[in-house]
Structure formats: structure tokens, C-alpha cells
Amino acid sequence: MEKMLPKTGKYEFMAEPFHCDFSNRLFMGHLGNAMLNAADFHSNDRGYGMSYLNGLHKTWVLSRLAIEMEEMPTAYDRFSVETWVESAMKFFTSRNFAVTGPDGRTLGYGRSIWAMIDTETRQPVDLLAVRDGLINAYVERDKACPISKPSRVRMDKEAPLVHSLDTYYNDIDVNGHVNSVKYIEHVLDLFDLPWYRLHRLQRFEIAYVAESHQGDRLHFYREQTGEDEYGVRITKGTDDEVEVVRSLIRFAKD
Amino acid sequence: MEKMLPKTGKYEFMAEPFHCDFSNRLFMGHLGNAMLNAADFHSNDRGYGMSYLNGLHKTWVLSRLAIEMEEMPTAYDRFSVETWVESAMKFFTSRNFAVTGPDGRTLGYGRSIWAMIDTETRQPVDLLAVRDGLINAYVERDKACPISKPSRVRMDKEAPLVHSLDTYYNDIDVNGHVNSVKYIEHVLDLFDLPWYRLHRLQRFEIAYVAESHQGDRLHFYREQTGEDEYGVRITKGTDDEVEVVRSLIRFAKD
Numbered sequence: 001m002e003k004m005l006p007k008t009g010k011y012e013f014m015a016e017p018f019h020c021d022f023s024n025r026l027f028m029g030h031l032g033n034a035m036l037n038a039a040d041f042h043s044n045d046r047g048y049g050m051s052y053l054n055g056l057h058k059t060w061v062l063s064r065l066a067i068e069m070e071e072m073p074t075a076y077d078r079f080s081v082e083t084w085v086e087s088a089m090k091f092f093t094s095r096n097f098a099v100t101g102p103d104g105r106t107l108g109y110g111r112s113i114w115a116m117i118d119t120e121t122r123q124p125v126d127l128l129a130v131r132d133g134l135i136n137a138y139v140e141r142d143k144a145c146p147i148s149k150p151s152r153v154r155m156d157k158e159a160p161l162v163h164s165l166d167t168y169y170n171d172i173d174v175n176g177h178v179n180s181v182k183y184i185e186h187v188l189d190l191f192d193l194p195w196y197r198l199h200r201l202q203r204f205e206i207a208y209v210a211e212s213h214q215g216d217r218l219h220f221y222r223e224q225t226g227e228d229e230y231g232v233r234i235t236k237g238t239d240d241e242v243e244v245v246r247s248l249i250r251f252a253k254d
Numbered sequence: 255m256e257k258m259l260p261k262t263g264k265y266e267f268m269a270e271p272f273h274c275d276f277s278n279r280l281f282m283g284h285l286g287n288a289m290l291n292a293a294d295f296h297s298n299d300r301g302y303g304m305s306y307l308n309g310l311h312k313t314w315v316l317s318r319l320a321i322e323m324e325e326m327p328t329a330y331d332r333f334s335v336e337t338w339v340e341s342a343m344k345f346f347t348s349r350n351f352a353v354t355g356p357d358g359r360t361l362g363y364g365r366s367i368w369a370m371i372d373t374e375t376r377q378p379v380d381l382l383a384v385r386d387g388l389i390n391a392y393v394e395r396d397k398a399c400p401i402s403k404p405s406r407v408r409m410d411k412e413a414p415l416v417h418s419l420d421t422y423y424n425d426i427d428v429n430g431h432v433n434s435v436k437y438i439e440h441v442l443d444l445f446d447l448p449w450y451r452l453h454r455l456q457r458f459e460i461a462y463v464a465e466s467h468q469g470d471r472l473h474f475y476r477e478q479t480g481e482d483e484y485g486v487r488i489t490k491g492t493d494d495e496v497e498v499v500r501s502l503i504r505f506a507k508d
Contacts, residue, residue, distance in 0.1 A: 018435055022429050032278045033272055168368055168443035174278050181272055189422035214447045
């Protein structure tokens with residue numbers, strides 16, 4: 001058996017200047033990317049990460065991600081992402097995140113849900129069968145993540161189409177699919193600069209429903225679901241549209 | 255006077271897994287971003303960077319960038335970017351880059367040209383007037399950068415329009431302009447995945463001619479200028495199109 005590591009891993013990042021928006025705050029997509037990196041480093045270090053799984057033709061697939069921030073790091077800030085596994089079941093594991101600023105203050109939290117699939121059949125596999133359920137030994141029950149779990153975003157079938165776009169080379173990751181972070185950027189691009197001047201992004205949720213590929217045309221349907229809260233559904237295809245992503249965005253006026 | 259540092263700075267980066275393309279190699283846009291970070295760290299450390307210039311209402315503006323790579327870092331590779339100032343004149347300075355892989359092998363080089371502007375008038379200013387020309391003390395004359403200088407990309411006025419796109423929130427940097435790296439991505443998105451499966455990007459050049467803003471519609475004109483070599487001109491606007499970027503892309507078949 002591998003040497004046991006602490007259940008929570010902590011990774012340092014910098015809010016790179018060109019990863020910050022007009023207001024000098026880190027883009028949500030880049031924060032999401034830092035969380036995915038932290039998850040990747042944490043699971044690799046503990047023996048059930050992508051590096052180990054690749055040899056078994058298995059991989060982790062992100063199913064849902066929710067991020068809630070009180071404050072975003074600003075350019076050149078060093079920030080930390082702590083991550084730990086909250087629970088592990090046969091087909092899903094939930095992994096949480098805490099983001100702290102340069103002075104150690106908590107800036108926000110994240111929650112994510114992951115499945116494991118066979119890279120050849122694309123079918124879900126039993127993640128507890130990997131290394132005799134090693135992941136269970138790392139479940140952290142005592143660390144709080146005080147934001148609500150990813151919700152099932154309810155949207156009207158009649159929500160209007162607000163945007164369509166094609167997908168290109170830079171959208172595609174090593175699995176040949178549109179990159180998880182690119183969807184975040186495309187969803188947040190539905191709101192314009194004057195909007196962001198007045199509204200701070202407080203909570204962002206995204207559920208990955210199906211995969212899309214380079215050349216797929218994505219369609220964005222948006223519906224207001226509360227005061228300063230919006231649901232977004234992304235579909236692909238032309239005649240027979242298939243849902244690929246659903247997202248919830250909540251803004252705050254400070 | 256500040257304590258003098260070595261003329262060449264060396265900065266470490268990682269080819270993050272979600273910054274790599276379908277072939278597991280770092281996207282050129284992210285390599286460009288690493289070079290811009292290295293330039294920023296290097297000039298800040300030496301006292302004539304953005305951090306110091308902001309107080310004077312001045313800033314560096316990237317004018318040209320050329321990158322030539324024999325090999326791209328692959329996912330999880332740690333790579334280094336060395337950077338040094340090759341020359342400094344009143345209105346332009348040239349800064350070079352060398353990229354080395356985890357084993358110390360040189361993977362490629364970059365060349366860039368920068369101007370300094372007044373952030374209020376947007377007019378060029380004398381960069382040698384900053385700190386009594388401190389930058390001159392850092393000019394490195396003895397380090398080679400064995401790739402050719404950025405060229406003046408010649409393109410036919412009749413080059414066909416191949417793509418148009420709108421610019422959004424995630425395209426815009428802290429200066430309120432379309433981010434230098436986003437143009438690189440948009441240019442490289444003119445080629446599709448089947449093309450990249452057969453062609454390796456060997457040299458990439460980009461000249462920034464004018465600024466564009468969120469909401470601007472960008473038009474991409476492309477012309478083949480040699481065997482596996484293409485010129486791209488980006489314009490903005492609808493009736494009166496204005497050139498904003500010109501680029502040269504050279505591929506290799508390995």
C-alpha cells in the first residue's frame with residue numbers, strides 16, 4: 001500500500017495578470033481551471049489520479065461543479081486551493097474545494113462531482129474497485145464546505161435561444177472533447193462588459209450532461225430564474241438538438 | 255539605484271493538462287501567455303515593469319511576437335522561459351525568449367517588440383526616459399536568439415475573408431482591450447483538428463496594429479504565402495474595416 005498522505009491537499013496558484021478580467025479580478029474560468037488542477041494533483045499524489053488510471057484505460061470525468069465566491073483574487077495574488085474528497089460511492093465521488101487569499105482569508109468554496117469511465121467504452125465503471133477502494137481511505141468527513149450542493153437546474157422548455165457558436169481547435173482537450181473550462185467561458189460570455197461592471201458573479205454551477213466535439217455547433221438558451229439569477233442550457237446539433245450542459249449563474253450587486 | 259540583477263531572468267512554468275491540445279502538447283496561446291508572464295516578471299523585478307509604470311500612467315504594449323518551436327512541452331512538463339532585453343531604443347525595445355524542457359534541452363525561441371505608451375493619451379512615450387534609461391543597463395548583447403526577427407507580413411489586398419467573430423467578456427483584459435493571447439487562439443482556430451493532426455505549428459508571428467474592444471466584430475482574411483505557410487489579417491468594424499492584427503503561421507510536417 002502507498003504511503004498515506006493527509007486527506008486534504010493544498011496547492012498554490014497565482015492570479016496571472018492575463019487571466020484577469022477588466023476589473024483586475026481572476027476570470028471564473030481560470031479559477032475553475034485551478035480547481036481542476038488541484039483535483040488532478042491531489043488524486044495523482046494519492047494513487048488514483050489520471051496518471052495511474054490511464055494505464056487501466058479509465059479516467060475521471062467531471063460531472064458537476066459549483067463555485068461560490070465572496071471575493072475573487074486580483075492580479076498577481078497568490079492564492080491556495082485546498083481540496084478533499086467528501087464522499088465516494090460506486091459511481092460518483094464528491095470533492096470539495098476551499099480558496100484562500102494571500103493573507104489566509106477564505107475567499108470562497110467549490111463543490112464537484114466526478115464519475116469514472118472506461119476510456120474505450122465511455123461507460124461508467126465502479127470507482128471503488130480501483131486499488132481496492134483506496135479512495136475511501138481518503139474520505140474527509142470533518143471538514144466543512146459551507147455552500148449548497150450543486151442543484152438540479154430547472155429550466156423552462158421555452159427558454160429563448162440567445163446565442164450559437166461553433167467550436168474550434170482551442171476548445172478541444174486531450175480527450176477530443178470540448179474542454180470543461182471553455183464551457184464556463186462560453187456561458188459567462190452571454191453577459192456583457194456593462195453587466196459585469198454592475199454585477200459580481202457570486203455563484204456559478206455547471207452540469208456536464210453529454211460530450212461535444214470540434215465542429216459541433218453549440219446553442220445557448222437562457223432564462224431568468226430569480227433576481228439576478230439565470231439558468232443556461234447548451235445544446236449541440238442542428239435538427240436534433242441534444243443537451244450537453246446546464247448551468248446556473250447567480251450575481252450579486254455589491 | 256536599485257540592486258542590479260542578472261540580465262537574463264529564468265521563470266518556471268508547467269504545461270497544465272487543460273492547457274494542452276488533443277495531442278497532449280501545450281497550446282501555442284498558453285506558451286505565448288507564459289512568455290508574456292516571463293516578460294512581466296522580468297521587467298517588474300528590474301524596476302521598469304507594469305507595477306512601477308502604473309504609478310506614472312504608463313504601460314508596456316506588445317507590438318510584435320514571433321515564436322519558433324522545435325518541440326512543444328507536453329502535459330505536466332515543467333519548462334522554463336528565459337528572457338532578456340536585446341536592445342532598447344527611444345520608442346521600441348526588443349526582448350527575446352528561450353524555452354527549455356524538463357531535461358534542459360532547448361525547445362524553441364521567441365522574439366518580441368514592445369512600445370511604451372501613456373495610458374491616458376494612448377500615445378507612445380520615450381522608454382529611455384524611465385528611471386534614467388535603466389533598461390539600457392540590462393541590455394544583453396551576448397546571448398543568441400537563433401530565429402529570424404518578426405517580419406513584415408506581406409498580404410494581398412484580395413486575400414479572402416474566411417471567418418468573422420464577435421468579441422466577448424472573456425476576450426477582454428484589464429486594459430479593456432482584446433487580450434493579446436486571445437488573438438493567437440482566434441488565428442490558430444482558423445485551422446481545424448484534422449489539419450493539426452497532420453501539421454505541427456513551427457513558427458508563429460503576430461503584429462498588433464490597433465486595439466479592439468468588447469463587442470467589436472473581428473474579420474479574418476487568410477492567404478497562403480508559401481508551402482504550409484499562411485498570412486492572416488484581422489480587421490474590425492463593418493463598413494469601414496480597420497486592420498488590428500497581422501499574423502504569419504508556418505507549419506511543418508514531421
